[in-house]
Amino acid sequence: MLASLERLLRWTTGLLAAAALFAIMWLTVVDVSGRRFFSQSVPGGLELTEILMVVVIFGAMPLVSWRNEHVVFDSLDAFLGDRIKAVQARVVHLICAATFALLGWLLHTRAQRFAEYGDTTVYLQWSIAPVAWLMAGLLAVTALVHLLFVFVQAPDVRRSGEPT
Incomplete structure (x- = not known):
């Protein structure tokens, strides 16, 4: 099911x-080429780039959460037992x-x-509004990923991208 x-x-x-x-x-290629060769940039290029960056960042969040690829402060992990680490992981996911x-919810409002x-x-x-609704929806998906891992152990994902 997790796969x-x-x-x-x-x-x-x-x-x-x-x-x-x-x-x-x-x-970016078209915009830079247009500026260089035609002295004309893409109309609204900055706005398009901003919107697309929002899609990149918020679209990647559920996958980053799924793969546990966030920034982690783990300097105490060497001193914690496996049971404590498991409880800690579930609390963090919650x-x-x-x-x-x-x-x-705030972004939806x-x-x-x-x-x-x-x-x-x-x-x-x-x-x-549609961009903000997309952001809110992707945040909700990310929340659901973390909620799932409160109840089910997150898959151990290797660097190759395949679950172990």
Whole structure:
């Protein structure tokens, strides 16, 4: 079951983040080439890059959480027993789940306010609300990943990317 969930995350949030990063790459190539050869940048290029960076960062969060690839302070782990480490991991996952859920809820309420006020980007005049809703949804997925690991031991993932 965990392998299926990992595959689902890779094909949804992972692919979303990868596609956004690929789009940033090509947007940058076109923008720099346009400035160099035609003295014209991509209209709204900065706004597009900002939106795509949000997609990269928030799209990668569920996978980073799934693979336990966060920054970790583990200087006391040598002194803790395996049972204490297991309890500690579950408590940390519970705190992370609650934190990401709270942040997702706050961002969802902010997105609703953006939609009500009709907030848009400055140059392209695109609505900001869908981007904020996407961020809130990806935070909720990240919270669910952490909540799952409160009850199920997180898979041990090797550097090669395959679960052990």
